[in-house]
Amino acid sequence: MRFFGPTLPLLSACVSISEALAPSALHNQRSAISALHVATDDHIQIEGDTLPMESNDNRVFVADISATSTERSLTSTFAQFGPVHDVTIIGTHRQTKKRKRSTYCFITFTDATSAQRAISSSTPTEEYKEIRPAKPLVTRVRSNASRAREEERLLRIKQLGKMSNLIVQAQSSHLDRFVHYLERNNKLDITEMPLLSDEDRNCEVLGSTKTNSKNVSLLYLSCKDPIEFSRKLNNDLLLARAINKTYIVHRGLLEGNLSTSQGCNDFAQMLCEKYYQSSDDVNQTRLQVFPPRFQPCLLQSLGTVTKQTNKFISKSFTHMLSVVEVYKYNGRGRANQHADNEARLYMVGTFPAAPQTDVFDTNNMITSCNDGDEVSRAYYKLEEAIATYEEIKGNLPPEFHKSVAVDCGSAPGGWTKCLIEHFGCRVYSIDPGALDPSVLEMKETRHIQAKIQDALPLLLKDTGAAGKVKIWVSDMCLHNMSDQVDLLLRAKESGLLASKSFFVLTLKCIAGHSKEAYNAQVERAVDKLRAIAPVDDVQTYHLFSNRSGERTVTGYMR
Numbered sequence: 001m002r003f004f005g006p007t008l009p010l011l012s013a014c015v016s017i018s019e020a021l022a023p024s025a026l027h028n029q030r031s032a033i034s035a036l037h038v039a040t041d042d043h044i045q046i047e048g049d050t051l052p053m054e055s056n057d058n059r060v061f062v063a064d065i066s067a068t069s070t071e072r073s074l075t076s077t078f079a080q081f082g083p084v085h086d087v088t089i090i091g092t093h094r095q096t097k098k099r100k101r102s103t104y105c106f107i108t109f110t111d112a113t114s115a116q117r118a119i120s121s122s123t124p125t126e127e128y129k130e131i132r133p134a135k136p137l138v139t140r141v142r143s144n145a146s147r148a149r150e151e152e153r154l155l156r157i158k159q160l161g162k163m164s165n166l167i168v169q170a171q172s173s174h175l176d177r178f179v180h181y182l183e184r185n186n187k188l189d190i191t192e193m194p195l196l197s198d199e200d201r202n203c204e205v206l207g208s209t210k211t212n213s214k215n216v217s218l219l220y221l222s223c224k225d226p227i228e229f230s231r232k233l234n235n236d237l238l239l240a241r242a243i244n245k246t247y248i249v250h251r252g253l254l255e256g257n258l259s260t261s262q263g264c265n266d267f268a269q270m271l272c273e274k275y276y277q278s279s280d281d282v283n284q285t286r287l288q289v290f291p292p293r294f295q296p297c298l299l300q301s302l303g304t305v306t307k308q309t310n311k312f313i314s315k316s317f318t319h320m321l322s323v324v325e326v327y328k329y330n331g332r333g334r335a336n337q338h339a340d341n342e343a344r345l346y347m348v349g350t351f352p353a354a355p356q357t358d359v360f361d362t363n364n365m366i367t368s369c370n371d372g373d374e375v376s377r378a379y380y381k382l383e384e385a386i387a388t389y390e391e392i393k394g395n396l397p398p399e400f401h402k403s404v405a406v407d408c409g410s411a412p413g414g415w416t417k418c419l420i421e422h423f424g425c426r427v428y429s430i431d432p433g434a435l436d437p438s439v440l441e442m443k444e445t446r447h448i449q450a451k452i453q454d455a456l457p458l459l460l461k462d463t464g465a466a467g468k469v470k471i472w473v474s475d476m477c478l479h480n481m482s483d484q485v486d487l488l489l490r491a492k493e494s495g496l497l498a499s500k501s502f503f504v505l506t507l508k509c510i511a512g513h514s515k516e517a518y519n520a521q522v523e524r525a526v527d528k529l530r531a532i533a534p535v536d537d538v539q540t541y542h543l544f545s546n547r548s549g550e551r552t553v554t555g556y557m558r
Contacts, residue, residue, distance in 0.1 A: 057112035058085075059134035060119055064102045065089070066127045077127055078107050082114020106134055150330060153209075157327045160206050161253040161347055164220040166230055166246060167324050169290060172210065172217045174242035176515070177542050179205055179219070181239070184392065203229055209326065213291060216244065218326065227351055231358065238384055241544045247288065247322035249349035257344050258294035258325065261301075267346075268301035271321075275350055276306060286317040286353065290324045298323065320353035375436045378414025381545035381552075382473060385504050386422065388541050389554045396423075400502060404468045406430065406459070408452045408487065409476030413439030419471060420444045428465055430455045452476070452487055459496055469497050472557075473504040481507050481521060485529045492533065492557055501557045509549040522551040534558035 065074070071087040078084050084107060091103035109115045118131055170178050182205055203223040210217050223229040230246040233239055254270065257263035287302065289295040303309030327345035390396060405425040407416045411433035419425040420442055428446045429435060435447050448455045452474075459465045472491060474484055484505045491497050507525055509518045526540055538555035546552060 056134050058109045058115045060107050060109075060115050061132045061134045062105045062107060062128045062130070063132065064129035065105055067103065069103075069105070069127055073127070074105060074107065077125075078109075078118060081109070081118040081121070083110040084108070085110045153330075154327060156207065157209060157345065158253065160209075160220045161326060161345065162251055163206055163222050164249065164347065165251055165349070166203070166221040166223045166226040166248055167322075167326075167347065168219040168221065168233065168246050169244040170208075170217055170219050170242050171244065172215045173548055174544060175208060175217050175219065177544055178239065178242045179208075180542075181242075181544075182221075211291070212328070218290075218324070238387070238544055245288065245290070247290065247324050247347075247349065248320070248351050249322055249324060249347040252347070253326070253345045254348055255344065256346055258289070258298055258323075258346075259344075261297060264294070264297040264301040265305070267323075268298060268305045271302065271323075271348065272305050274348075275321075283319045284311050284317040285319045285321050285350070286359075287312055287321050287323070289322075294323075294325070316355065318352065318354070319350055320358055321348070321350045323348050375412050375414045375417060375439060377545075378412070378475065379418045380414075381475070381506075381543065382415045382418040382504065383422070384543050384545050385541065385552045385554060386418075388543065388552075389539060392539065393537055396502060399500075400425075400470055402426075403470035404428070404465060404498075405471035405473065406465075406469050406491070406496075408472075408474035410435065410447075412436040413445075415473050415475055416445055417442070419473065423471070425471060426464070428455075428459060428462075428469075456491065456494060456496065460494060465496065467495055467498060469501060471502050471504075472497060475506045477508050477510075479510070481509060482525050482528060485525050485533075488529075488557070489533055497557055499558065503553075503555060503557055505553045506546070507551050507553060508547075509551075512549070515548070518549050518551065522553070526553060529553075 062074075069089070071089065074087045074089075075084045078087075086108035087105060088108075089103065089105040091101050107115075107118070109118070115133075119133060124130065168178075182203065185202070203221045206220040206222055208217050208219045221229075226248045230248055233243060233246055254267075256267040256270065258267060287295060287299055289298055299312055300309075302312050306312075324347045325344060326347050327343070329343050386396070400423055402424045403426075405419045405423070405427045407419065407427055407429045409431055410416050410427075410429040411431040413429060413435040416427045416429040416435070417439050419427050424444070426444050426446065428448060429439070430448050430450065430452050432449055432451060434440075434449075435445070439445055440447060448458060450458070459469075469491070472488060474487065476484065478484060484507055488503055488505065492501075507522050509521050512518055512521065522540060526538060529535060530538060534557065536556045536558060538553065541552045541554070542550075543552050
C-alpha cells in the first residue's frame with residue numbers, strides 16, 4: 001500500500017512507512033491513523049493532511065489480475081486515473097491443484113472521480129481483464145433463501161409428526177417404487193376399481209424426508225392399525241429390497257439431542273416420565289433407534305435412569321420402544337450452533353411386541369428367498385413382474401398354463417425355471433451361455449445355445465414351437481434398448497407367436513444418469529411398440545428387482 005501526499009511527521013516517529021510495508025506494519029500504521037484522526041463527512045483529517053475515508057464510490061473491483069502483479073505495480077498502473085489510496089489483492093493463497101481461483105483486487109482512490117475515470121476507460125490489459133464498480137453484492141439472498149427452505153422443511157416435518165403413526169426406513173433408490181406399491185395395494189391410483197373409503201383404507205402415505213445416511217429415506221404413514229400393517233410390510237418378500245426397518249410411533253414430536261451423553265440422559269429421563277411411572281412399570285423392552293449410532297448411548301442412559309438395565313438388553317422381550325430422529329438443523333455457521341444442538345426433533349413409540357412377530361432381517365429374507373445365486377435372483381425378478389401384472393390386471397388365463405414359452409437371454413436360467421414352476425411351460429431357453437445344471441436337468445427345458453437372432457429360424461422349423469409360443473420373455477442386455485421391441489416384433493411377424501401371446505421385456509438403459517432420462521427412453525420404446533404392433537394392456541413397471549436404469553414392460557400381443 002502507498003500513501004500520496006505530504007509526509008506525516010507524527011506517524012513517522014511511530015511507524016516506518018516504506019514502499020514495501022509488511023502486513024503487521026500496515027496494521028500498526030492503520031491503528032495509529034485511527035487513533036489520531038478526526039473524521040469529517042468525506043475525509044480523515046490528520047495534522048493538516050487529508051485522506052479519504054473508504055467508501056464504495058471511490059473503490060473499484062479489478063478482475064483476473066496477473067499472477068505477477070504486486071501492490072506496487074498496480075498502484076503505478078492505476079495512478080494514471082488519479083491518486084491511489086489503497087490496493088488490496090485477494091486470492092493469491094487460494095490456488096489449489098484441483099481448483100484454480102482467479103486472483104482479483106480492490107483499488108481505493110482518494111476521490112470518487114478517479115474511480116469513475118478508471119471504470120470508464122477500462123480496457124483489458126496483460127495485467128488485468130476487467131474493472132467494475134466495487135458495489136457490495138446482495139450477500140443475504142442466498143442465506144435468506146436457505147433459511148426459508150429450512151423453515152419450510154421444519155414446518156413440513158411438524159405436520160407429518162402430527163399425523164404419522166408408522167415410519168418406514170426405506171432405500172431412497174426404491175422409495176418411488178415403494179410408494180407406488182402401497183398406492184396400488186390401497187387402490188389409490190387404479191381408476192378401474194372403486195376407491196376405498198378413508199375408514200377402510202389400510203394406510204395413507206403422508207410424505208417422505210431424506211436423511212443424512214446414504215441412500216436412506218423416511219416414509220411417513222398414517223395407519224388404521226400400525227402394528228398389523230408394520231408386520232405385513234416386513235413379511236412381504238417383494239418389499240425386502242426396499243425396506244430397512246419400520247418404526248411404530250405415537251403422533252407428536254419430542255425435542256432433544258441424542259448426539260451427546262447429557263442429551264441422552266435428559267432424553268432417557270423424559271421417556272421414563274412419559275412411559276414409566278416407576279421402575280416396576282418397565283417391561284422387557286427392545287430398543288430401536290434411528291440413526292442407530294445413538295442407540296448404545298441411549299440404551300445405557302435408559303438403564304441408568306430406570307435402574308433396570310437388564311430389561312433393555314434381554315433377547316426375550318414383550319415390548320418395543322422406537323426412537324426416530326426426524327429433524328436436525330442443516331444450516332451452517334456458528335450462529336446456528338445452538339439450533340444444531342438443541343432443535344432436534346424425535347418421534348417415539350412403545351407397543352407390545354415379540355421376537356417371533358416383530359424382529360425382521362430383510363437381508364436374510366432376500367437370501368433365503370433367492371438362495372444367494374444368480375438363478376434365484378433372476379427368478380425373483382420375473383416372479384415379481386408376473387405378480388405385479390396379475391395384481392393390477394388379474395390372473396393370467398388358464399390357457400397359459402402348460403403352454404410353450406421362449407426365454408431370450410436365459411442364462412443362467414432363472415426365468416426359465418420360473419416359467420416352468422409357475423405355469424408348467426415347455427420352455428425354449430435361448431442363450432449362448434450355459435444354463436445352471438439345476439435348470440438344464442428340468443424335463444421342460446429346451447436349451448438352444450445360440451443368440452436369439454440365430455435361434456429364430458431353428459424355432460420356426462420346430463413343429464413344437466412354430467405358431468405355438470404363448471409366452472415370450474426377455475431379460476437381455478442389448479446395446480440398443482429398442483432391439484428388445486424389434487426382436488419381439490420379428491417373432492410376431494415370422495409367425496412364431498400364437499395369438500394373444502403374453503410378453504415380459506426388461507428394457508435396460510445404458511445411457512443417462514437420472515430417473516427422468518431412463519423413463520423418457522423407455523417411454524419412446526413403448527410408444528414405438530404401441531404404434532406398430534397389435535398390443536393390448538401394455539404396462540411399464542419399475543420393479544423392486546430392477547436396477548435404477550431398468551424398467552419391465554408387460555402386455556399381450558394379439
